[in-house]
Amino acid sequence: MKAITVIPGRPGQVRVSDVDEPRPGPDDLLVEGRLLGICGTDTDIVEGQGYGWPPSGRDRLVIGHESLGTVLQAPPSTTFAEGDLVAGIVRRPDPVPCEPCGHGEWDFCRNGRYTERGIKERDGYGSQRWVVDTHYAVKLDPALGDCGVLLEPASVLAKAWEQTERIFARATWRPRVALVTGAGPIGLLAAMMGVQRGLEVHVFDRADRGPKRRLVTDLGATFHVGDVGGIGIAPDVVIECTGYGPLVFELAEMVAPDSVICLTGISPDTRQVEAGLDEINKQMVLNNTVMFGSVNAARRNFEQGADALAKADLGWLKRMITRRVPMDGFVDGLHKQPDDVKVVVDLQA
Ligand code: BGC
Numbered sequence: 001m002k003a004i005t006v007i008p009g010r011p012g013q014v015r016v017s018d019v020d021e022p023r024p025g026p027d028d029l030l031v032e033g034r035l036l037g038i039c040g041t042d043t044d045i046v047e048g049q050g051y052g053w054p055p056s057g058r059d060r061l062v063i064g065h066e067s068l069g070t071v072l073q074a075p076p077s078t079t080f081a082e083g084d085l086v087a088g089i090v091r092r093p094d095p096v097p098c099e100p101c102g103h104g105e106w107d108f109c110r111n112g113r114y115t116e117r118g119i120k121e122r123d124g125y126g127s128q129r130w131v132v133d134t135h136y137a138v139k140l141d142p143a144l145g146d147c148g149v150l151l152e153p154a155s156v157l158a159k160a161w162e163q164t165e166r167i168f169a170r171a172t173w174r175p176r177v178a179l180v181t182g183a184g185p186i187g188l189l190a191a192m193m194g195v196q197r198g199l200e201v202h203v204f205d206r207a208d209r210g211p212k213r214r215l216v217t218d219l220g221a222t223f224h225v226g227d228v229g230g231i232g233i234a235p236d237v238v239i240e241c242t243g244y245g246p247l248v249f250e251l252a253e254m255v256a257p258d259s260v261i262c263l264t265g266i267s268p269d270t271r272q273v274e275a276g277l278d279e280i281n282k283q284m285v286l287n288n289t290v291m292f293g294s295v296n297a298a299r300r301n302f303e304q305g306a307d308a309l310a311k312a313d314l315g316w317l318k319r320m321i322t323r324r325v326p327m328d329g330f331v332d333g334l335h336k337q338p339d340d341v342k343v344v345v346d347l348q349a
Helices: 040-047 142-168 185-196 212-218 245-254 277-286 299-311 314-320 327-334
Strands: 002-006 015-018 028-037 066-073 085-088 115-117 129-133 137-139 177-181 200-205 222-225 237-240 260-263 290-293 321-326 342-346
Touching: 002 327, 015 327, 028 085, 028 142, 040 327, 066 129, 066 142, 085 129, 085 142, 137 299, 142 185, 142 237, 142 260, 142 290, 142 299, 142 314, 142 321, 142 342, 177 185, 177 245, 185 200, 185 212, 185 237, 185 299, 185 314, 212 222, 212 314, 237 245, 245 260, 245 277, 245 290, 314 321, 321 327, 327 342
Parallel strands: 177 200, 177 237, 200 222, 237 260, 260 290, 321 342
Antiparallel strands: 002 015, 028 066, 028 129, 028 342, 066 085, 085 137
């Protein structure tokens, strides 16, 4: 069968390779790969320096962590059956395990020895068939169809919102106004979940192009471009999805008192800017501001993500998937076109 394999950091080495058929163990599902979502992490692995690691003893990694497939074969005594629409969880606990990994919170791994499918020392889901232990497989509402490929990014946002809400447990008031920075797939899913929570949601993006504005306004949220400081709101909660450092610190100066800023994005850039750090520190202290980072997702966050997708408007979710490429079009899929939101690979084409 075919798989998309890469040598991390070597863009010219992306290939559709012939690999052995996967052999399911007693607890594994055998899955027919349907779609694979592409995200910035894949670009970092292929084109960046120092991100992405093949399994030990190999130089090639099967890429892909945003999965969607159909169960071909399930172990007899599980809740999974042939035909189920499933996605696989990305991270596996470290072997020690550290305390969080021992409690199923591999997303909070403390020693960095976790592995990640398609990213860190474990083959990913970019193959025509793959296996996954049932403990790391999540069932999707069959009505979602291809939109189920949005589960992995949705799980990351489900965690971001869950952790944000846990922090708000410190307060006697409830947040009302949310700002999402970045209107890519992560930002749009963050906005969708903010609207599902009944918040007044604002989405900021640097550019007004492609279908983003319509996607935002069709959620019932407000779209802003230009200068974030100029949008005239003092949000109670921010889900930051650009990874653009200078913007992050501008946010600290514009939020309402007692607000929470959740950082979900990273950037490969190494910008150096002059910033009024003492002033930012003062504002954060005097306003009880919380700024925290959030990565990856536990199993419960995948389940929350699956619920959020099932509740969403299917027509809207479908519009998130703007481009499909065949397996040998993976490299083309990595390069963003102006109208792209989520680009997916058709694993059967
Ligand atoms: C994935 C996460 C992963 C992170 C770091 C993200 O793109 O969605 O699951 O933990 O990259 O490798």
